[in-house]
Amino acid sequence: MGKAERLQPRATGHRTRSHLRGASRLPRPKCRSSPGNSRDARRRSARRRARSGSAVIEIIHPADRAAWLAARQQDVTASVAAAVLGAHPYTTPYGLWAEKTGRLDPDAEETEAMERGNLLEPVAVTMVRKRHPDWTVIYKDDRAYYRDTERRIGATPDAFVEIPGRPGRGNMQIKTASEAAFRDFWQDPDTGDIIPPTWIAVQAITEAKLTGCAYAMVAVVVVTWRGNLRLHVVDVPLHEKLWIRLTAEVGRFWALVDSGGEPDVDWNRDGQVVLEVYQNSYLDRRDMSADHDLDVLVGKYKSLKEAEAQAKKQAEVLKPQIIYALGNSEAGYTAGWEITARTQQREAYEVRSSTMRPLRIKPRKAENATNF
Structure with a gap:
């Protein structure tokens, strides 16, 4: 077993310059x-x-x-x-x-x-x-x-x-x-x-x-x-x-963990973390029909995904028209836009295995839907 090192202060005599002022000088334990x-x-x-x-x-x-x-x-x-x-x-x-x-x-x-x-x-x-x-x-x-x-x-x-x-x-x-x-x-x-x-x-x-x-x-x-x-x-x-x-916030963090609670989700930053936390599903069908806000959110998500798919289809029609106009030139311009389309070679690669949960949404049948 190695001997534990002791960090002993030495007599020293130089102070570095910095725009950061007011550094505390604390006694060593x-x-x-x-x-x-x-x-x-x-x-x-x-x-x-x-x-x-x-x-x-x-x-x-x-x-x-x-x-x-x-x-x-x-x-x-x-x-x-x-x-x-x-x-x-x-x-x-x-x-x-x-x-x-x-x-x-x-x-x-x-x-x-x-x-x-x-x-x-x-x-x-x-x-x-x-x-x-x-x-x-x-x-x-x-x-x-x-x-x-x-x-x-x-x-x-x-x-x-x-x-x-x-x-x-x-x-x-x-x-x-x-x-x-x-x-x-x-x-x-x-x-x-x-x-x-x-x-x-x-x-x-x-x-x-x-x-x-x-x-x-x-x-x-x-x-x-x-x-x-x-x-x-x-x-x-x-x-x-x-x-x-900092020590007070760390204390509150561990108290929250010990109580079984969890911090609020920052939806602008925590999306990928949430997907990883809940990446595994099990056989169950959860009733969330009483959550009106969630129902609205699901509808909004479905509309956005449909608009995204439609926009992608439209872009796929427009892209070859632009390439046709460029011909074999790698760059060109219009009155309002600079355009580049250089040839790139992509080497073959293997995709690592991963776990995911595809999200599919469809309307509920009228006789089963809950009216709000």
Whole structure:
């Protein structure tokens, strides 16, 4: 069993510049080590229980990615914590509920964006060390998972940093972004200041709080359209009020889960999640005849689908007329439109198996229909 590491503050003396002001300087929690005795992933885990007020922090060193995903399943993790505040661009409260209650399997597959981030993480560390040779960057890439066992909040910090002249140790969250995404979501269009998106700031703050760090920062590597890499390091203030609000919302989330309730569905964002949650049907015919609003909604859906089918038929008649006018030219124009129709080759591919529920609607027979 590995020895649990102790995060001790070092005397440091440098303060990074950032347009973000008012970063809190909080005392670090006192730590004590305790041996681990659980199975599977935790068998190889070094554990530390740190008390910061009433919080008990446990560190788990999972054996592999599967064990790491299993450890995260029991908590609201830093990467999606902003969802409980309604401030996450990809995860909603309902989506988080579906995942944490086992109704939706967490995506264990590595996306292209995740792969880019994982591959460039050590590159980012190297860039920080090169540009700040006086900083001590602690980077282990061991998926160490920190969790508040009472609040059920967890995090996997990327790296820690110790800066001369700056008291304590800092948490350094590492991100990557394309040049376009960085311009659209990180840079203020008027001042050019670099402002981390809210959900990333919440992630960095959560990691700092769980690891007992005195400050937090984000190191973002921007991949330019030429393929070059640019590094930006930005401080993230540890706003105490935000942390208090976040922990309160996480508490309400778990209380809702424990009570058997569920968050409201955001129909503009949660549609695909709902379809995945209810992807499997069973032999049953539900009576929903008393729901007048649903009856209206079903009628509206049917009308829209019929209009969509009709529009598709009309478009299929118009397309060959436009191609006929173009002939073999790949581009052309009219008085009001630019037209392109370049030849493209599509390679053969296999479609992965999937589960779906085709929705078919037809009017009820008059003798069975309910009049409203």
